[in-house]
Amino acid sequence: MPLISKLPQVGTTIFTTMSRMAQEENAINLAQGFPGFGSDPALLELVAKYTRGGQNQYAPMSGVSELKLALAKKTQLTQGYYPDPETEVTIVSGATEALFAAFTAVVRPGDEVIVLEPAYDSYVPAIHLNGGIPIFVSLNPIDFSVDWELVASKVTSKTRAIVVNSPHNPSGQVWSREDVEQLASLVSKTGIYVISDEVYEHILFDRRVHISLGSHPILREQTFVCGSFGKTFHVTGWKIGYCIAPKVLSAEFRKIHQYLTFSTVTPIQYALAEYLENPQHYLGLPAFYQKKRDLFVEGLKSTPFTFQDSQGSFFQLVSYAHLSKKSDVLIAEQMTRQLKVACIPVSVFYSTGQDHQVLRFCFAKKEEELEEALRRIQKIEILFD
Ligand SMILES: Cc1ncc(COP(=O)(O)O)c(C=O)c1O
Structure with a gap:
């Protein structure tokens, strides 16, 4: 008897797919939402203290x-x-x-x-x-x-x-x-x-x-x-x-x-x-992330994307709807393979895959990595031909 799935529509998530593609392509991974830097050593020490303490x-x-x-x-x-x-x-x-x-x-x-x-x-x-x-x-x-x-x-x-x-x-x-x-x-x-x-x-x-x-x-x-x-x-x-x-x-x-x-x-x-x-x-977090958000949106200003500055979280959306009607999934894939920067197509966050030609970048990364990603994103127009 075949197992009838309780979640027939669910497959591999786009986060896994894009992270895997980023790895294959040796691309900078601004797709999945996780910080690209370590935690406070003091916190790590505390974990060691309590594991060793029994x-x-x-x-x-x-x-x-x-x-x-x-x-x-x-x-x-x-x-x-x-x-x-x-x-x-x-x-x-x-x-x-x-x-x-x-x-x-x-x-x-x-x-x-x-x-x-x-x-x-x-x-x-x-x-x-x-x-x-x-x-x-x-x-x-x-x-x-x-x-x-x-x-x-x-x-x-x-x-x-x-x-x-x-x-x-x-x-x-x-x-x-x-x-x-x-x-x-x-x-x-x-x-x-x-x-x-x-x-x-x-x-x-x-x-x-x-x-x-x-x-x-x-x-x-x-x-x-x-x-x-x-x-x-x-x-x-x-x-x-x-x-x-x-x-x-x-x-x-x-x-x-x-x-x-x-x-x-x-x-x-x-x-x-x-x-x-x-x-x-925790009260120091807004200042810590504000620097990264500011660096990222400043860099985006010299790209053809349109966007509104992120107000919170570590994500920034950008739109290319005025430049191309290519699907966001296709552009995200091409960006990963050709420009070597991975992002997430926002249509995957909609039940019906509504595509407004919007991409999501995670800017919880080291400043050098964000700067390099921005340099690569500058060439985005080659994807719209
Ligand atoms: C909006 C939102 N909710 C929940 C989670 C999951 O949080 P946790 O890793 O603590 O399970 C995430 C992680 O990406 C998230 O972005």
């Missing part, structure tokens, strides 16, 4: 108390509210697990989940695996703003949840206070849950601030805030993240987490707890 057995299911407490304190400092560390904070194996567990906690067969697209690729499979139906709403293709009337028009009696992401991958768009209020008035008193992907919470530009949905008194009651230490501390390979949600939601979330992974890597939890004691370790 913290190598299972952690408590919901996370070690020290890390949950440190995260609650960070949330108080940056977002002005204090989640109960023992009942509202759960440490998980990456934001991907947090998102999956949150979807699994709330989505039942036949439930509708509103997805704003372009969207990060883990949301839709998680909805499908739980028998849910994604209801897609496109963001404005120029500035990636949310059309709240359009979102409201998609709400039905079957709407169980909405998944949102700010700072946004792939666009770099950051929600305003107005967006947060619009969402609050849309979902208040409806029983619609909010799954808020905030993995780029500390990567913001031009003095922007991140408004966590957990900081909103109405939204807090129905939101799962999902975060990632991998993104914040340049250690994406560690796969460690968290979920903050009210006690009743966290209780259901933990039931899923308990049987997905049970618990998360112990010595790293202790190391992060100690590292978080110094708020500068």
